[in-house]
Amino acid sequence: MSMINIIGAGLAGLSAAITAAESGRKCRLISVLPSERAQSVMAEGGINAALDTMGENDTPQEHFNDTMKGGVYLADPNAVWGLCSHAPETVRWLCSIGAPLYMKGKDPVLRNFGGQKKKRTAYAKSSTGKILMNAMIDQARKYEAEGLIERYPHHEFSCLVMNEGVCVGVDVIDIYTHQRISLDGCVILASGGMNSLFPGLTTGTTVNTGDVTAAVFFQGAELANLEFIQYHPTTISIPQKRCLISEAARGEGGRLYIEKDGKPWYFMEEKYPELGNLMPRDVVSREMEIVRRDDKCGDRVYLDMTGISEFCWKNKLSDLRQECIDFLGLDPVKEPIEVSPGIHYFMGGICVDEHHRTNIRGLYAAGECACQYHGANRLGGNSMLGAIYGGKTAAKEAAVLADDAEYDAKQVKRMENEEQNGDSFVAEQDYSINRYSAEVLKQALGIFRNEQGLNDALKEIDSRLSGNSLTKKQYRRLLLAKAVLLSALERKESRGAHTREDYPDRNDSEFQKTTIAVFDGKEIKISMRDIPVKRGNDNEI
Amino acid sequence: MKYKIKILRQKSRKETPYWQSFSLETQLENATAATALSLLNSMDPLTDTDGNISDKIIWECSCLQKKCGACAMLINGRPGLACSVRLSELKGGEITLQPLKKFPVIADLMVDRGILSENLKTINAWLSSDAFASESKNDILYESSRCLQCGCCLEICPNFDPDGHFFGMASMVPAARLLEELPEKEKTELKKQYRRHIFGGCGKSLSCRHICPAGIDIEELLVNSNAIAVWKRFLGRKI
Numbered sequence A: 001m002s003m004i005n006i007i008g009a010g011l012a013g014l015s016a017a018i019t020a021a022e023s024g025r026k027c028r029l030i031s032v033l034p035s036e037r038a039q040s041v042m043a044e045g046g047i048n049a050a051l052d053t054m055g056e057n058d059t060p061q062e063h064f065n066d067t068m069k070g071g072v073y074l075a076d077p078n079a080v081w082g083l084c085s086h087a088p089e090t091v092r093w094l095c096s097i098g099a100p101l102y103m104k105g106k107d108p109v110l111r112n113f114g115g116q117k118k119k120r121t122a123y124a125k126s127s128t129g130k131i132l133m134n135a136m137i138d139q140a141r142k143y144e145a146e147g148l149i150e151r152y153p154h155h156e157f158s159c160l161v162m163n164e165g166v167c168v169g170v171d172v173i174d175i176y177t178h179q180r181i182s183l184d185g186c187v188i189l190a191s192g193g194m195n196s197l198f199p200g201l202t203t204g205t206t207v208n209t210g211d212v213t214a215a216v217f218f219q220g221a222e223l224a225n226l227e228f229i230q231y232h233p234t235t236i237s238i239p240q241k242r243c244l245i246s247e248a249a250r251g252e253g254g255r256l257y258i259e260k261d262g263k264p265w266y267f268m269e270e271k272y273p274e275l276g277n278l279m280p281r282d283v284v285s286r287e288m289e290i291v292r293r294d295d296k297c298g299d300r301v302y303l304d305m306t307g308i309s310e311f312c313w314k315n316k317l318s319d320l321r322q323e324c325i326d327f328l329g330l331d332p333v334k335e336p337i338e339v340s341p342g343i344h345y346f347m348g349g350i351c352v353d354e355h356h357r358t359n360i361r362g363l364y365a366a367g368e369c370a371c372q373y374h375g376a377n378r379l380g381g382n383s384m385l386g387a388i389y390g391g392k393t394a395a396k397e398a399a400v401l402a403d404d405a406e407y408d409a410k411q412v413k414r415m416e417n418e419e420q421n422g423d424s425f426v427a428e429q430d431y432s433i434n435r436y437s438a439e440v441l442k443q444a445l446g447i448f449r450n451e452q453g454l455n456d457a458l459k460e461i462d463s464r465l466s467g468n469s470l471t472k473k474q475y476r477r478l479l480l481a482k483a484v485l486l487s488a489l490e491r492k493e494s495r496g497a498h499t500r501e502d503y504p505d506r507n508d509s510e511f512q513k514t515t516i517a518v519f520d521g522k523e524i525k526i527s528m529r530d531i532p533v534k535r536g537n538d539n540e541i
Numbered sequence B: 001m002k003y004k005i006k007i008l009r010q011k012s013r014k015e016t017p018y019w020q021s022f023s024l025e026t027q028l029e030n031a032t033a034a035t036a037l038s039l040l041n042s043m044d045p046l047t048d049t050d051g052n053i054s055d056k057i058i059w060e061c062s063c064l065q066k067k068c069g070a071c072a073m074l075i076n077g078r079p080g081l082a083c084s085v086r087l088s089e090l091k092g093g094e095i096t097l098q099p100l101k102k103f104p105v106i107a108d109l110m111v112d113r114g115i116l117s118e119n120l121k122t123i124n125a126w127l128s129s130d131a132f133a134s135e136s137k138n139d140i141l142y143e144s145s146r147c148l149q150c151g152c153c154l155e156i157c158p159n160f161d162p163d164g165h166f167f168g169m170a171s172m173v174p175a176a177r178l179l180e181e182l183p184e185k186e187k188t189e190l191k192k193q194y195r196r197h198i199f200g201g202c203g204k205s206l207s208c209r210h211i212c213p214a215g216i217d218i219e220e221l222l223v224n225s226n227a228i229a230v231w232k233r234f235l236g237r238k239i
């Protein structure tokens, strides 16, 4: 039986490790920092599941419909159906392992979240990620004590070990000792988003650099839908990053407005009477940009939370209030706060099928590093769900391979690895190593894009790529950046989080497809791949 | 604003520590100690106040929002999170940054806090079967889920020694949830470990409570957990 190596110890990695251990399998849980420091602990608003505990007759089918619609029909419908139909059992499982979601009796209370008409989001104040992680860490500890999970909590991914095109292991570097360790077995990547392409502009952690994605891309893994980058409408600027004001603030009654003719204009409510402030994030962010460009309007958008009840502040949003006080010196109970869109989530990433397999045998991906479930735009509350369900699915699939004798035999005959990577983790925290590329990427890959801007950025990245003083890590990051730009260029339409000023319409006939980027060792090739057709009776989406 | 930042540096576990000073100028009003470290590390090359070119400063960070505990260090001698301590609020013209002292230094401000999870493993901090807790305990369960495992409480605690038997509040806080959620019959082992590694060694001065950067209500959790793991046994009745 081969080992399962899991890179990343956030929700997706922990979920994979717990799933493997539950079936009595051994796995290694490898991460730069221990789980307590993963981005997943920052998740705030909640996790979606059609538990129907609020008397609204909610169903997994409606969750499916909302997810497909929110993602503008770019997600794999079979995978999404798996996600939504298993969501209630996933959240019940979280309760069973002791995650203190906000409960009434034995049922989680659900709140409203963007892009969904029914209450479907289970939560714990605005620290849902933290309490889910805490319960899952304890669960993993149980298996660690049983010897099933082996933790490598200060280890950085270096490269895949390949044998005849099959992934048979992974090399990691111990950050404490700088030693390289070669680990055999199949590999599940759960290493989070590509924040290092946009230093200081994302709501996530500095640790999720995207270097794992860049490294496996370099080694031949296909990436998908890279152009879809989610701008969360309500973020604030704090030193070195964007700080999220959770969608829960609007779910509980927060309202967006801009000054128009000297008066507040609640533009979302006027333009979208049905969902108002809770339209999907791509729509809200775009509208915010549009009203800010309007001559009759001011240039600042505010989030007015002053109408939220005292009960709600105390029981549901106390931590969000504290954050505003700490970071802005403003009390949102008393005054509106200025907000603007910030980069929050990468819908694209390592290309996987519904079983979370990549194009490389022996390599799987789950969580934010993978491209799955969210299509052109992710609904709030679906990402934690996707990470947990995806990690589980990947681990089940990897277990099948781990039992395969033919695969196991490949482990013996190992290929030579690449030489020592050379870049240590320390350099990672130094934003300047990609500051130059960051500025051009920021300009080209904003909420609105166009060919000229993308081409300019491409030129800049190309000239950097041809420089000769690059470390391997820098080179791969730039290569990844180039793949994002090429994907955005290729998609000559507007859909979800990708808005092209030069192609303002959605074009289903040509582009209701997945954008695939692959590196053949010399150049990046972009193609459009058909989306799988939904199986089963309920084919209409 | 101009700041002088003095950092206790150490190349690796084995080498001797030394102080090095840097000057930093920033217009950012709400710059934190973490901002200072990032700005220094983005200097090319990084030069100290004596004009010496030096290696980048090694430290850990992740969320930059007080949510992950990675950046705990001694800031002007007091344990805290670098990303939450504002430079403008620190008194005196000089700011000192040192690694936490109770944990082995890896390099500069990075320490090995592996002992925290080892201790939790020792006390059996997990659920052996499905959680069982009443809705009325939700606040306790929530509060005890918030521990960042940053280690600040251990740093300040007069009774915590990494080689000793007392595990401090970084073990008590997570245990508080499990003591509530474990079914009665399965609490025995955790209760035993709790008495041995937590209850026994604590002097209840509560310095830890004031230092906890997550603002966890340690006292309330402690009272609740002591009641379950210790007093209930002595009093022989339900509390």
Ligand SMILES: Cc1cc2nc3c(=O)[nH]c(=O)nc-3n(C[C@H](O)[C@H](O)[C@H](O)COP(=O)(O)OP(=O)(O)OC[C@H]3O[C@@H](n4cnc5c(N)ncnc54)[C@H](O)[C@@H]3O)c2cc1C
Pocket (backbone or CB within 6 Å): A007, A008, A009, A010, A011, A012, A013, A030, A031, A032, A033, A034, A035, A038, A039, A040, A041, A042, A043, A044, A045, A046, A047, A128, A129, A155, A156, A157, A190, A191, A192, A193, A203, A204, A205, A207, A208, A209, A210, A211, A212, A244, A344, A345, A366, A367, A368, A369, A380, A381, A382, A383, A384, A385, A387
């Ligand atoms: C502020 C904020 C609020 C959010 N709120 C919500 C919400 O309310 N609901 C929701 O559903 N989603 C939310 N999200 C999104 C969600 O939290 C994440 O998408 C999800 O947690 C990702 O989980 P993950 O396991 O894929 O990755 P992460 O939790 O990011 O974990 C990545 C892991 O990979 C490791 N790693 C990274 N690089 C390397 C490397 N080179 N070598 C080794 N290890 C590496 C890290 O150490 C870490 O352990 C929010 C995100 C943010 C930032």
Ligand code: SF4
Pocket (backbone or CB within 6 Å): B156, B157, B158, B159, B160, B168, B169, B201, B202, B203, B204, B205, B206, B207, B208, B209
């Ligand atoms: S109360 Fe005092 S002795 Fe007990 S853990 Fe806190 S600081 Fe240590």
Ligand code: SF4
Pocket (backbone or CB within 6 Å): B069, B146, B147, B148, B149, B150, B151, B152, B153, B154, B169, B170, B173, B211, B212, B213, B214, B215, B216
């Ligand atoms: S109790 Fe507070 S100080 Fe101690 S480890 Fe947890 S968060 Fe840090």
Ligand code: FES
Pocket (backbone or CB within 6 Å): B060, B061, B062, B063, B064, B065, B066, B067, B068, B069, B070, B071, B072, B081, B082, B083, B084
């Ligand atoms: S970086 Fe996460 S607490 Fe400071």
